[in-house]
Every structure is written in structure tokens, then in C-alpha cells.
Amino acid sequence: MENEGLPQKTAHWNRTVIPERVKERAHTRWVPDLDCWRSTYSTASHGYAQVGWSSSEERRVVLAHRASWEHVNGPMPHGKTLDHVCKNKQCVNPAHLRVLDNYENARRTSGRDWPIGECVNGHSNKHLKTFSDGRTHCGICVSEIWKAKPAGAGKPRVAKPPKEPAKPRTHCRNGHAKNDENTYFRPSGARECLPCKVEYAKKWKPAA
Numbered sequence: 001m002e003n004e005g006l007p008q009k010t011a012h013w014n015r016t017v018i019p020e021r022v023k024e025r026a027h028t029r030w031v032p033d034l035d036c037w038r039s040t041y042s043t044a045s046h047g048y049a050q051v052g053w054s055s056s057e058e059r060r061v062v063l064a065h066r067a068s069w070e071h072v073n074g075p076m077p078h079g080k081t082l083d084h085v086c087k088n089k090q091c092v093n094p095a096h097l098r099v100l101d102n103y104e105n106a107r108r109t110s111g112r113d114w115p116i117g118e119c120v121n122g123h124s125n126k127h128l129k130t131f132s133d134g135r136t137h138c139g140i141c142v143s144e145i146w147k148a149k150p151a152g153a154g155k156p157r158v159a160k161p162p163k164e165p166a167k168p169r170t171h172c173r174n175g176h177a178k179n180d181e182n183t184y185f186r187p188s189g190a191r192e193c194l195p196c197k198v199e200y201a202k203k204w205k206p207a208a
Contacts, residue, residue: 026051026067036091039064047089068092081105
């Protein structure tokens with residue numbers, strides 16, 4: 001089966017119901033471009049032509065090639081997308097469109113194409129695996145890539161230089177020398193700078 005191994009996800013696209021008048025407009029408003037029908041509607045940033053209409057509630061917009069395809073073939077199956085066999089994103093010729101799963105369509109980038117149900121190297125979709133990063137790849141292709149890497153070809157580990165031992169402090173933060181004469185030992189055994197302690201006590205000593 002051509003869909004065997006494909007990731008199964010809840011379909012949420014292509015659910016907008018397109019009015020028949022909009023489908024007819026998308027199917028008839030184009031100019032010849034070799035064998036393609038290049039839509040005369042404006043294109044969005046993704047490069048596809050879009051057709052819109054206004055209802056009593058809101059303004060709706062869909063892809064022009066989908067509206068043209070539905071004019072000839074009826075509603076799009078939920079969870080499916082249309083792939084341009086001609087690779088012309090503005091083409092609305094239904095004969096240049098084929099219905100694919102979203103994953104099959106998305107993996108055919110940069111104008112590449114190959115038989116449905118296989119990866120670019122001819123391995124069946126039953127070998128697809130979803131990895132820890134959440135992406136789905138052909139398991140055979142990934143294994144072959146790792147086998148082709150020479151031993152130790154991973155990211156080299158750079159040894160960090162050893163840390164220098166901390167130098168003993170000879171003075172406190174206020175500049176008093178650290179010696180037995182200037183050291184106050186708390187009952188807990190902790191050490192404290194005696195001149196700093198005296199200065200702090202003078203500072204907060206209530207006025208006579």
C-alpha cells in the first residue's frame with residue numbers, strides 16, 4: 001500500500017467548504033503558460049494563487065488550485081493535499097494536480113519527484129521511522145548515512161584546560177589583613193574579620 005508507514009496525524013486542513021461560484025471562478029480565470037493554466041488571482045508569500053469570498057459572517061480565502069480541482073472532481077478528502085505534478089504553484093489545471101497525503105507532498109521539495117509510496121532512494125514507506133526530534137525519515141537511508149561515516153567522525157571533543165587552584169585571600173573585602181590577630185572565631189567555629197566586626201558594631205551603636 002502506498003500509504004503504509006506514513007505518520008498518522010489528525011487531519012485539520014482542507015475542511016473549508018467552498019461555494020460553487022467560487023470554484024467556477026478559480027477554474028475559469030487563468031492565462032496559458034505552456035501546458036499550465038496560470039491563475040490570474042494574486043499569490044501569497046508561499047507562491048500559491050488564492051481566491052476569496054465574503055459571507056454574512058466573515059471573509060474566507062482558499063488556494064485557487066484546490067477550488068479549481070473541486071470544481072471538476074468534487075470535495076477534497078479530509079486530510080489530503082494537492083500536489084502540482086507540473087511544479088507550477090500558480091497552475092489551476094486539474095489535470096496537473098494529484099491527491100496525496102500531506103507527508104508525501106511535503107517531502108517533495110525543490111521540484112523533486114519519485115514514485116509514490118517510496119523515499120527518494122526507492123525504499124518503501126514501511127521503513128519510515130519517527131526519531132527523537134519528532135521528524136520522520138526513512139530508516140534505511142538514515143542507517144546508510146551513519147554507516148558511511150568514518151569512525152570518530154562525530155563532533156570532536158575539546159579537552160578543557162584544568163582549573164587553576166584558587167589563590168588564598170590575604171585580605172578581607174575591606175582591606176584588613178587576614179591573620180590570627182584580626183580573626184574572630186564565632187561559637188560555631190566560623191571565622192570573621194575582627195576589625196570589620198568592630199566597625200559594624202560602632203556604626204549601629206545607639207547614640208548616648
